[in-house]
Amino acid sequence: MKRWSAVLLAAFLAAFPALAWQDAIRLRTVVIDAGHGGHDPGAINKNSKLKEKDINLDLALRLGALIEKGCPDVKVVYTRKTDKFVELAERGNIANRNHADLFISIHVNSAKSTAASGTETFVMGTDKSSSNMEVCKRENSVILLEDDYSTTYEGFDPNNPESYIIFNLMQNAHFEQSIAFAALVQQNFINNGPVKKSRGVRQAPLMVLWRTTMPSALIEVGFLSNANDRSTLNQAAKRQKIAEDIYEAFHAFKQQYDSNSGFEIDASVLATDEPEEEPEPAVAPTVTPAGPHWEIQILASAKKLKNGSPDLKGETDYQCRFINGMYKYSVGNFSSREDAAKQLPAVRKKFSGAFIIKVD
Numbered sequence: 001m002k003r004w005s006a007v008l009l010a011a012f013l014a015a016f017p018a019l020a021w022q023d024a025i026r027l028r029t030v031v032i033d034a035g036h037g038g039h040d041p042g043a044i045n046k047n048s049k050l051k052e053k054d055i056n057l058d059l060a061l062r063l064g065a066l067i068e069k070g071c072p073d074v075k076v077v078y079t080r081k082t083d084k085f086v087e088l089a090e091r092g093n094i095a096n097r098n099h100a101d102l103f104i105s106i107h108v109n110s111a112k113s114t115a116a117s118g119t120e121t122f123v124m125g126t127d128k129s130s131s132n133m134e135v136c137k138r139e140n141s142v143i144l145l146e147d148d149y150s151t152t153y154e155g156f157d158p159n160n161p162e163s164y165i166i167f168n169l170m171q172n173a174h175f176e177q178s179i180a181f182a183a184l185v186q187q188n189f190i191n192n193g194p195v196k197k198s199r200g201v202r203q204a205p206l207m208v209l210w211r212t213t214m215p216s217a218l219i220e221v222g223f224l225s226n227a228n229d230r231s232t233l234n235q236a237a238k239r240q241k242i243a244e245d246i247y248e249a250f251h252a253f254k255q256q257y258d259s260n261s262g263f264e265i266d267a268s269v270l271a272t273d274e275p276e277e278e279p280e281p282a283v284a285p286t287v288t289p290a291g292p293h294w295e296i297q298i299l300a301s302a303k304k305l306k307n308g309s310p311d312l313k314g315e316t317d318y319q320c321r322f323i324n325g326m327y328k329y330s331v332g333n334f335s336s337r338e339d340a341a342k343q344l345p346a347v348r349k350k351f352s353g354a355f356i357i358k359v360d
């Protein structure tokens with residue numbers, strides 16, 4: 001009997017090799033993380049009595065229901081389905097224990113300035129520009145509400161900039177996939193979302209993402225401190241629209257993931273920095289190759305780097321573009337994504353966060 005099973009299996013695999021292969025690389029499990037909860041309300045608005053934790057949970061449940069309906073082959077796991085406190089480390093542990101293929105953390109932003117508005121999606125990175133650090137301090141400091149946080153997080157202090165050095169030891173194994181998902185989220189927000197303004201895809205040292213061992217992103221769906229965003233987030237129909245936008249991104253990501261043909265990343269939605277405060281300088285970007293092609297982005301900077309800057313690590317043959325307030329540096333000029341992918345490991349030896357971009 002046993003031998004027959006093995007023979008049948010071998011015959012099956014020989015007849016349908018593509019089927020067996022596809023089965024092995026499919027996106028099967030997603031973890032949806034509603035930020036905050038219980039005695040941690042997250043951002044609050046006193047006048048409207050709106051709490052971030054409630055909006056996060058509502059969006060998480062709406063998103064989960066859409067995935068369960070639209071992608072019945074995907075197992076949806078929630079870090080919380082009720083108003084309860086979950087430690088930051090445990091949120092990542094839940095994803096790791098379930099061998100999740102994608103981790104989606106949902107949050108609402110808040111800022112001192114009531115003018116700040118719009119959506120932004122973060123992936124784990126070590127960029128410590130000031131606007132990103134504001135989000136980091138707020139989202140990371142929830143660990144201070146935990147009983148034993150200094151043991152759990154090995155002395156990490158979210159308010160001490162020096163503490164953030166631990167993140168420099170990060171592995172970038174899922175960086176490209178994380179960026180791909182985050183870019184799809186922002187694209188959908190820009191195209192269809194009730195909160196139209198996009199602050200782009202950003203990198204930041206976020207503990208909850210750092211703890212996960214799969215592609216992950218943290219979505220800030222709007223600002224509770226901004227009257228327009230707050231009014232949008234307060235309407236169930238608009239929250240449903242936001243959940244649908246994230247679902248569309250998830251669905252597109254899953255299709256690319258399952259096809260194993262690599263990810264297309266729209267570079268135009270990556271990292272905008274302080275759009276209100278930084279006017280575009282008059283300098284034109286350096287000459288770039290014409291026509292659609294692929295390049296490998298090596299770094300992004302709020303300031304234009306001089307030739308020979310240590311940040312460029314000796315790289316002299318690169319393209320520089322000024323996009324949405326950031327100088328994006330990239331190398332190579334490939335006619336296909338596959339050609340760029342071949343070169344990527346070599347580039348990552350020098351620039352560990354490098355990823356492929358499509359340039360039109």
Ligand SMILES: [Zn+2]
Binds near residue numbers: 042108139
């Ligand atoms: Zn939050």
